[in-house]
Amino acid sequence: MNVNDIMNSLEAKHPGEKEFLQAVHEVLESIEVIYNENPQYEAAKIIERLVEPDRILTFKVSWLDDSGNVQVNLGYRVQFNNAIGPYKGGIRLHPSVNLSILKFLGFEQIFKNALTTLPMGGGKGGSDFNPKGKSDTEIMRFCQAFMLELWRLIGPNTDVPAGDIGTGGREIGFMYGMYKKLQQENTGVLTGKGLNWGGSLVRPExxxxxxxxxxxxxxxxxxxxxxxxxxxxxxxxxxxxxxxxxxxxxxxxxxxxxxxxxxxxxxxxxxxxxxxxxxxxxxxxxxxxxxxxxxxxxxxxxxxxxxxxxxxxxxxxxxxxxxxxxxxxxxxxxxxxxxxxxxxxxxxxxxxxxxxxxxxxxxxPGKAANAGGVAVSGLEMTQNAMKINWSSDEVDARLKTIMSSIHEACLKYGTNDDNYINYVKGANIAGFIKVADTMLDLGVI
Missing domain, CATH: 3.40.50.720 (NAD(P)-binding Rossmann-like Domain)
Incomplete structure (x- = not known):
């Protein structure tokens, strides 16, 4: 693997996607040595397959504001990699949302989710809709319209979205309500749900x-x-x-x-x-x-x-x-x-x-340090599947154990000869090895 060659090729295919290219470059720099020491990765073109999403859905979201005016936003879902489990990643509602940001977040999510040791792949979604200054009714109409386009592509064993910037319990509730009506079932398809209807304690924190x-x-x-x-x-x-x-x-x-x-x-x-x-x-x-x-x-x-x-x-x-x-x-x-x-x-x-x-x-780096959010989302998925609820102490104890194990993985792969711990390298290598080895096991698909 030659990092510069791969980055030049990616930039030619995805010009202007600076956040995405930045995220990919950081990972490739960290894993270059271990990748080149394992020719099976190159033979299976793991990098070429890993840096491109499995699929990207882009759609318009039309909704009525409180004055009866039609508003139109863009919606996205980036399903990046599901080698180790269902696509998992939040829905960001913010005016800054664009494809580059969502691809960078989805790419990061692959390795972050792998570090948790839970069976979750990487994905991300969102819209340039701005919830600031909107009434509850306007937010409900937008979320329902957003889910009307998204519901066919998600499911508890396929793609499990969550909250993110601009998407809290209120927004997840409106989206889940519409999904439940369309799918005609109660299922753990979204995380960050309210405690009354399948959410997990400790998730907001x-x-x-x-x-x-x-x-x-x-x-x-x-x-x-x-x-x-x-x-x-x-x-x-x-x-x-x-x-x-x-x-x-x-x-x-x-x-x-x-x-x-x-x-x-x-x-x-x-x-x-x-x-x-x-x-x-x-x-x-x-x-x-x-x-x-x-x-x-x-x-x-x-x-x-x-x-x-x-x-x-x-x-x-x-x-x-x-x-x-x-x-x-x-x-x-x-x-x-x-x-x-x-x-x-x-x-x-x-x-x-x-x-x-x-x-x-x-x-x-964030992919290691902030993995607690998606870790508890994964624990929420487990509770939903088992039809149980853990206490806050149980969830918190599991979260603490997961974060400790992520730190251990960073030490294993990130400790340099001078004993300085390069946590960026450690996190990237640990996450990459798990995903890459799984991709090898599954064949070229």
Missing amino acids: ATGFGATYFADEMLKANNDTFEGKTVTVSGFGNVAWGVALKVTELGGKVITISGPDGYIYDENGLDADKIEYLLELRASNNDIVSTFAEEFPETKFFPGKKPWEVACDIAMPSAIQNELNGDDAEMLVKNGVKYVIEVSNMGCTPEAIDVFHNNKLPFA
């Missing part, structure tokens, strides 16, 4: 909890703990909320949150009331975090800025892809950061990752 458990394993590998550590977090949604809850429980102090309008700095750290307010802020249907400073005057709001200029022990980007760039990374290093955990999908640019690696900082 799972991504943040899982990332914090992974971070805790990183600290333990360095004979360290969260106790007394200052932690900068971006975002203010479910993920940031879950991180803040678990970090605080483990003795750390979360000192920032952020939104598109800027970031909040809290010198004293988020307490229980402030963490609870994050849920109100998310439910307020806007992206403004400046109201946090109005609610808690002891905090400071920095408009138009990112939290990576704040000195901290641990940085946990938890908002969106490429939110932390090379300059941000340099600032974090200058200010003495000790660990960086990428909670958002591909939250750091390649330049930022290079800075962390060059400075021998422990850096966890």
Whole structure:
């Protein structure tokens, strides 16, 4: 395998899909040596088959707003690879959604899901629909229209979508209601469902909890703990909320949150009331975090800025892809950061990752650190199939075990000769080997 040749070929076929190409390049760089040491992969053209989705569905979504006007959005479902199980990945509702973003997310999901050890393949979907500012009725009409196009391609043993940015319990409920009516059955086809109708405890907190458990394993590998550590977090949604809850429980102090309008700095750290307010802020249907400073005057709001200029022990980007760039990374290093955990999908640019690696900082990629969300989605699928419900303690214990096993896989494949742990390499190789070996076992299909 020659990485440059493959990337040139991909770029020629998919020009302008920068997020997708970035995600593929990161994986290929990590696995190049082990791929070339195993000629059976090349003989079966594993890479060529892995970097192209099995199929992509693109469709229009027509719906009526509250004024009776027809609105039209684009909908997508990218079914990337189902070698180890049904396609699994969220539905993102956000104006930024395009095919490049969904392909990058679906490609990442292949390896993330493989790392959980649960039988799930990789996929992703979404729409450029913006739920912000829409009424519940408008969101219901959109979700029903979206599912009218999608329902034939999904199923509990085929493709199991979940929530993502813009898609929470409300949206999943509307989509599941329409799916159930069309399919005429109750089944575990969507995850992130309400607790009354098949959802799992701990699911809203799972991504943040899982990332914090992974971070805790990183600290333990360095004979360290969260106790007394200052932690900068971006975002203010479910993920940031879950991180803040678990970090605080483990003795750390979360000192920032952020939104598109800027970031909040809290010198004293988020307490229980402030963490609870994050849920109100998310439910307020806007992206403004400046109201946090109005609610808690002891905090400071920095408009138009990112939290990576704040000195901290641990940085946990938890908002969106490429939110932390090379300059941000340099600032974090200058200010003495000790660990960086990428909670958002591909939250750091390649330049930022290079800075962390060059400075021998422990850096966890999203495909490993944020696998807790899809892990609990997989546990929800299991509960649905078995027609049972586990307690929150049972789910949380399973989540913690899964995150620990992912960390162990990263150590196995990512520890360098100088004992520096390259978690990016470790996660990519561990996920790739599982998927590639399964593809070999299944033949060319």
